[in-house]
Amino acid sequence: MKQEYTITIYTENQVGLLTRIAIMFSRRKINVESLNTSPSEVEGIHRFTILINVAEDVVRKLVRQIEKQVDVLKAYYNTNDEIIWQELALYKVPTDTIAEKAKVERLLRAYGARAVVIRKDYTIFETTGQREETDTLINVLAPFGLIEFVRSARVAIIKNSKGFHEKLKEFEETEPTKQILTAPITAEKAAEMDN
Amino acid sequence: METKALNKKTTLPETAIEITGSEALMKALIAEGVETIFGYPGGAIMPIYDALYDYMDQLDHVLVRHEQGGIHAGQGFARTSGKVGVVFATSGPGATNLVTGLADAMIDSTPLVCITGQVFAHLLGTDAFQETDVINITTPVTKWNYQITDANEIPGVMAKAFYIAKSGRPGPVLIDITKNAQLQKFNFEGYTSCNHIRSYRPKPIVRKEYVEAAADLINQAERPLVLFGQGIILGRAEEEFKTFIEKGGLPAAWTILGLSALPTDHPLNVGMLGMHGNYGPNVLTNECDVLIAIGMRFDDRVTGRLDRYAKQAKVIHLDIDPSEVDKNVKADVPVWGDCKDTLPLLTSLIKQRKHESWLQKFKDCTEKEIEAVIDNELHPTADTMTMGEVIDQLNHLTKGDAIIVTDVGQHQMVACRYAQFNQSKSNVTSGGLGTMGFALPAAIGAKYGAKDRTVVAIIGDGGIQMTIQELGTIMQSNVDVKILILNNQFLGMVRQWQQLFHERRYSFVDIASPDYVTVAKGYKIEGNSIKERKDLKAALKTMLDHKGPYLLEVFVGKENNVFPMVPQGCGVSEIRLK
Numbered sequence: 219m220k221q222e223y224t225i226t227i228y229t230e231n232q233v234g235l236l237t238r239i240a241i242m243f244s245r246r247k248i249n250v251e252s253l254n255t256s257p258s259e260v261e262g263i264h265r266f267t268i269l270i271n272v273a274e275d276v277v278r279k280l281v282r283q284i285e286k287q288v289d290v291l292k293a294y295y296n297t298n299d300e301i302i303w304q305e306l307a308l309y310k311v312p313t314d315t316i317a318e319k320a321k322v323e324r325l326l327r328a329y330g331a332r333a334v335v336i337r338k339d340y341t342i343f344e345t346t347g348q349r350e351e352t353d354t355l356i357n358v359l360a361p362f363g364l365i366e367f368v369r370s371a372r373v374a375i376i377k378n379s380k381g382f383h384e385k386l387k388e389f390e391e392t393e394p395t396k397q398i399l400t401a402p403i404t405a406e407k408a409a410e411m412d413n
Numbered sequence: 414m415e416t417k418a419l420n421k422k423t424t425l426p427e428t429a430i431e432i433t434g435s436e437a438l439m440k441a442l443i444a445e446g447v448e449t450i451f452g453y454p455g456g457a458i459m460p461i462y463d464a465l466y467d468y469m470d471q472l473d474h475v476l477v478r479h480e481q482g483g484i485h486a487g488q489g490f491a492r493t494s495g496k497v498g499v500v501f502a503t504s505g506p507g508a509t510n511l512v513t514g515l516a517d518a519m520i521d522s523t524p525l526v527c528i529t530g531q532v533f534a535h536l537l538g539t540d541a542f543q544e545t546d547v548i549n550i551t552t553p554v555t556k557w558n559y560q561i562t563d564a565n566e567i568p569g570v571m572a573k574a575f576y577i578a579k580s581g582r583p584g585p586v587l588i589d590i591t592k593n594a595q596l597q598k599f600n601f602e603g604y605t606s607c608n609h610i611r612s613y614r615p616k617p618i619v620r621k622e623y624v625e626a627a628a629d630l631i632n633q634a635e636r637p638l639v640l641f642g643q644g645i646i647l648g649r650a651e652e653e654f655k656t657f658i659e660k661g662g663l664p665a666a667w668t669i670l671g672l673s674a675l676p677t678d679h680p681l682n683v684g685m686l687g688m689h690g691n692y693g694p695n696v697l698t699n700e701c702d703v704l705i706a707i708g709m710r711f712d713d714r715v716t717g718r719l720d721r722y723a724k725q726a727k728v729i730h731l732d733i734d735p736s737e738v739d740k741n742v743k744a745d746v747p748v749w750g751d752c753k754d755t756l757p758l759l760t761s762l763i764k765q766r767k768h769e770s771w772l773q774k775f776k777d778c779t780e781k782e783i784e785a786v787i788d789n790e791l792h793p794t795a796d797t798m799t800m801g802e803v804i805d806q807l808n809h810l811t812k813g814d815a816i817i818v819t820d821v822g823q824h825q826m827v828a829c830r831y832a833q834f835n836q837s838k839s840n841v842t843s844g845g846l847g848t849m850g851f852a853l854p855a856a857i858g859a860k861y862g863a864k865d866r867t868v869v870a871i872i873g874d875g876g877i878q879m880t881i882q883e884l885g886t887i888m889q890s891n892v893d894v895k896i897l898i899l900n901n902q903f904l905g906m907v908r909q910w911q912q913l914f915h916e917r918r919y920s921f922v923d924i925a926s927p928d929y930v931t932v933a934k935g936y937k938i939e940g941n942s943i944k945e946r947k948d949l950k951a952a953l954k955t956m957l958d959h960k961g962p963y964l965l966e967v968f969v970g971k972e973n974n975v976f977p978m979v980p981q982g983c984g985v986s987e988i989r990l991k
Contacts (some may be wrong), residue, residue, distance in 0.1 A: 230612050233560075238552050245553065282736035288557040288577055291612045389611045 223277045223295045224303060224374045225287045227266040228258060228382055230289040230327045239266060239290075242283055248272055252305075254371035263291065263369070273344075293391055296376055303374035307352035309343045309359050310366040316341055320362055329355045340365060421479040429600040434564030434590065435464035437601050438528065441571035443471055444604040447499050449861045450474045451486040455503025460595035462501075472701055475861065475890050480507050482854035484514025485880070488523045489858030493816055493839045493866075495649065497578050498528040498858065508550070508589070513848055515554040515585045519953060520845030522647060524583035526574050532781060534562040534591040547589050552895060556584030563598035572607035579613025582734040583647055617735050617749035621901075627705075627746045628762030631661055633705035635772045638694070638726075639663045640715075643670035643844075644733065644752055645709010651675070651837045653756040654707070660760055662767040664775055666694035668709045669825075670844040673834035678811060683775040687715040688979045689826040690785075692988060693778030695979060698723050699986040707731045708752050711741040712845065721984025731755050784974045785990040790833070797970035798946055800827040800899050806950050807869065807897070808833045812956055815867040816841065818859050818869045818894075820852035820876030822907035826975045828871045838863070850879025856894040857886055867895065867957065874900040874926045882979030884936040887962045895956050896938075896964040898929055901971050909974045933964040933967025939962035 228234055236255065240292045243250050251269040258265035270277065285293040313336065316322060326333065326343070329351070332401040343359070345352050352369055433959040434439075438444050438461060442450070450472055453850050454462045465474060480502040487498030502511055507692045508529040518525050532541040548560050557577045559570055570588060578586045631637055644761050645654045651674050658665050664683040684691030686698075695717075698704065704726040709715070711764060716722045719741065730737070730744035738747040748755050767778030802900075804827060807815075813833035818841040819825040824840055834840060841859050843851040856870035877898055886893060904922040933940040939959060943952045949967065956965045 234548055234552065234558070236453065237549055241553050279736070279740060286736050288610065288613045386611075 225268040227293045228291040229264045232289045252371035301374040306370040313341045315362045424608040431600045435460040435595045437567045439468045445575045450499045451483040452501025456792045463907035478885045480510035482883040485854035486858035489855030490862040493859045494862030497524045503530045505545045508547040517846040518585040524578040525585040527587045531589045531591045533593045558587040560589040564594045564599040576607035619750040624758045636701045637703045638701035639705045640670045641707045642709025645674040648753040650753040654795040657760045673840040677833040686949040692782040695985040695988045705729045719987045804831040818856040820872040821847045821849045823897040824873045849876040854883045869895045875904045888936040898966040929966045942966040944968040946959040
């Protein structure tokens with residue numbers, strides 16, 4: 219059964235690695251719903267957050283293939299209830315219409331939005347939240363003439379992850395340790411070991 | 414200027430010397446124990462070739478006729494020597510010509526380090542002459558690749574390249590070096606080989622609980638079957654493997670890349686797996702109770718239809734690459750690790766067994782296959798020769814001591830089925846990618862990788878024409894390879910499928926050949942061509958006894974088919990004997 223999986227990948231900061239990771243999806247004809255790269259909690263280590271909609275069997279094999287790449291330290295996959303995730307959205311609307319026709323204050327309160335820029339000709343609102351929240355505001359603003367809309371990639375924190383500081387120390391050891399060298403076999407095992 | 418340079422030198426650490434990036438590359442290759450390079454020069458790699466000129470006494474360079482030939486030669490070298498193959502090519506077309514070989518080495522886990530020249534760093538992205546985005550082109554077909562734009566990176570990156578290529582599950586690495594980095598002088602402080610990269614774990618650690626679980630399953634098994642692949646050869650675990658199967662009395666069947674890891678005449682060697690494999694191991698895969706896969710990846714040519722594959726069996730999978738486990742066939746017990754480590758552990762836990770009645774089943778199957786297929790293939794009654802009888806005669810003459818390099822197609826399947834092997838690293842073929850044109854250049858490399866052994870390249874009339882230019886390499890470097898062309902005047906394997914599955918609509922499989930003996934003569938290579946059985950033995954003997962390269966063309970039946978066969982989309986037990 220297909221569902222949303224968020225893949226988190228800790229990598230070296232290496233030119234070309236984005237391609238190496240991206241082609242693992244395109245080779246298997248998997249559409250990437252969103253992709254974010256950013257620094258991680260550890261200096262020098264990059265963090266990819268990738269959202270796909272596939273079956274568990276597919277994501278499990280994919281994550282193992284990703285983790286096999288030389289410059290990848292670790293890859294995880296999680297369902298939505300195992301993570302805290304947010305997206306940021308920006309909305310550009312004509313200032314005159316919105317001021318005239320909408321009760322802007324109330325609108326902002328109701329949707330947790332913030333006005334980033336207010337100019338004579340346009341106003342930019344921002345929301346941060348999950349997909350449904352940002353989608354709702356599109357519908358609300360559409361009647362007032364939504365000029366532009368953009369949404370960022372998903373960023374996510376794994377609820378029961380202890381972060382990468384300790385893990386990295388283990389990676390830097392020449393002698394392998396059990397925890398990082400043991401590739402999980404099943405989803406259950408994977409979850410068990412990654413925690 | 415003069416004074417400045419002097420001043421600069423006095424500030425160097427004592428161990429450092431100022432050399433160019435190209436010279437540092439030579440020092441790196443020598444430090445890694447490289448002796449042979451297969452390559453082709455060009456504009457963007459000229460500084461490297463210039464440096465090579467000063468190192469000719471330490472590095473043997475084989476000038477190939479096409480970069481694809483160079484990389485296949487590198488593969489052949491790696492496969493027979495167990496070392497890393499090294500290939501040089503220039504930028505642009507030189508680099509793109511490597512792609513087929515990289516893909517082949519990637520899927521067949523062959524350790525290679527390919528060095529490509531690249532345009533000056535300041536020209537990157539400007540569509541400069543012979544500029545191509547080689548890093549992005551080769552990313553999906555390399556284990557690792559990297560572009561060097563500064564000579565200071567060369568020692569460290571080369572050390573990483575060799576370590577990555579040969580460790581864990583081996584594979585091809587490509588290093589692209591811009592011309593400015595090749596020319597640039599820098600302070601070379603010596604070469605340190607690499608044995609650890611924090612983001613890279615070549616071997617999973619062995620988990621005792623799974624080894625024990627595997628041993629339990631094997632000890633309970635009444636009908637165990639071992640499937641072995643190239644992992645045994647790459648892990649240099651031939652002896653450990655033999656001890657394992659001998660103690661457990663375990664029948665063992667091979668994938669075509671596993672071929673030669675176990676001597677052909679070993680009593681527990683039950684033959685070849687897969688589409689054109691032997692009857693016994695295919696049919697009995699679906700009767701065994703425990704399937705023990707070692708260093709193999711359940712390719713679709715081995716498994717046939719997955720939903721009809723060994724459903725009754727418990728599966729134990731030993732592999733160094735954790736992503737192979739559960740990829741195609743779900744393992745009940747995964748034993749990750751280098752089989753050099755895991756096999757002895759497993760051997761110590763299993764009981765001494767014989768499984769006589771189960772082994773008898775394989776023998777019965779062999780009898781059936783001999784009667785239905787093998788007899789007629791090796792001792793045909795028809796006038797035209799079969800590929801099988803040529804291989805059989807070759808076996809009598811080489812006694813299983815030769816390295817056999819094969820191309821792709823019918824002759825490959827027949828050679829793998831019937832050739833005899835006494836020692837490991839003796840079978841060189843393009844297994845995963847199925848690259849026609851592989852054999853001739855791979856045989857050149859195979860000879861450099863095992864200089865004191867006889868190398869016979871068995872090639873079809875299609876494949877030879879794909880890389881026939883490498884006869885030039887053989888001529889120039891006087892490479893002692895024996896070229897055996899099995900000419901059926903067709904692209905035989907495709908023709909066989911057209912006959913069986915496309916109502917004999919022979920669409921573009923009728924391929925004409927030049928007079929190969931004359932072509933060889935043009936390259937100063939002696940040769941012969943025969944059509945009749947009575948000449949076969951003597952012609953083969955002349956070929957093998959000849960000092961230096963030799964080409965022998967043998968005409969075989971035009972429409973002979975390779976059987977048994979598991980048709981595509983069928984399960985392994987639906988194997989056809991005719």
